[in-house]
Amino acid sequence: MSLSPASPIVVIGAKGQMGARFVRSFREAGNPVTEFDHPLDVARLSGAVRGAALVLLCVPITAMRDVVAVVAPHLTQTTILADICSVKVQPLHDMLAQTTTPVAGTHPLFGPQTLDAELRIAVTPGRDQAASDNLSDCFRTLGFSPFTTTADEHDKAMAYIQGLNFVTTVAYLCASPLENGIERFFTPSFGRRVEAATKMITQDAPLFSTMFEANPHSLEAVRAFRSYLNVAAGGDLELLSQKALWWWRKQHDAGGPAS
Numbered sequence: 001m002s003l004s005p006a007s008p009i010v011v012i013g014a015k016g017q018m019g020a021r022f023v024r025s026f027r028e029a030g031n032p033v034t035e036f037d038h039p040l041d042v043a044r045l046s047g048a049v050r051g052a053a054l055v056l057l058c059v060p061i062t063a064m065r066d067v068v069a070v071v072a073p074h075l076t077q078t079t080i081l082a083d084i085c086s087v088k089v090q091p092l093h094d095m096l097a098q099t100t101t102p103v104a105g106t107h108p109l110f111g112p113q114t115l116d117a118e119l120r121i122a123v124t125p126g127r128d129q130a131a132s133d134n135l136s137d138c139f140r141t142l143g144f145s146p147f148t149t150t151a152d153e154h155d156k157a158m159a160y161i162q163g164l165n166f167v168t169t170v171a172y173l174c175a176s177p178l179e180n181g182i183e184r185f186f187t188p189s190f191g192r193r194v195e196a197a198t199k200m201i202t203q204d205a206p207l208f209s210t211m212f213e214a215n216p217h218s219l220e221a222v223r224a225f226r227s228y229l230n231v232a233a234g235g236d237l238e239l240l241s242q243k244a245l246w247w248w249r250k251q252h253d254a255g256g257p258a259s
Contacts, residue, residue, distance in 0.1 A: 007053035017112035019058030102131030159217035
């Protein structure tokens with residue numbers, strides 16, 4: 001079944017923030033959407049899944065295996081099963097192990113309220129390349145910017161972009177305790193850093209911890225960071241600063257300032 005503006009869609013986890021965003025996007029494009037959330041109505045689910053072109057799992061990674069087990073018996077050979085988890089190796093394994101039908105992994109690289117940025121989605125083919133291509137085309141129709149990658153490449157990148165960002169932020173804040181009156185010395189840049197970390201620590205810490213544990217490359221990223229901390233502890237900040245200029249290499253190669 002080809003995905004089109006008329007294709008029926010099933011979204012499981014539709015009451016979550018990202019699930020709700022995809023429901024809105026599909027409906028705005030003209031797709032009929034059937035919503036499910038916990039607890040799953042299995043009797044209603046079976047008919048909806050059989051008639052769907054796409055079943056999109058917007059559920060936590062901790063629930064992925066169990067939800068796939070409920071959905072799998074009702075999938076047809078033309079129904080695409082996809083997820084939106086922030087890690088990809090484990091969810092793809094869970095979906096592929098329990099199905100024989102088209103499977104694709106996706107990760108929206110934006111939040112439920114993001115508006116003023118390119119809305120990129122990583123797409124990781126699982127089974128049936130044509131289905132993954134079809135899903136990418138569907139995302140483009142919705143106004144997103146999909147790109148294809150592998151589950152392992154994705155998780156390596158996320159180990160640094162999400163996992164290590166969380167680990168270093170919590171460790172940094174733990175090393176700067178308020179008990180010693182440090183707030184009197186806040187600079188605007190430090191204040192912005194604390195402000196940027198507020199939601200991550202006060203609301204999303206369990207989510208980031210779960211993603212860290214589920215990503216097979218998390219500890220590798222932490223070990224790499226620790227090695228650079230050891231260089232800093234030895235006092236060679238110039239070496240680190242020079243290596244960090246890698247982030248601005250394209251600007252430097254183009255003839256602009258490196259920093």
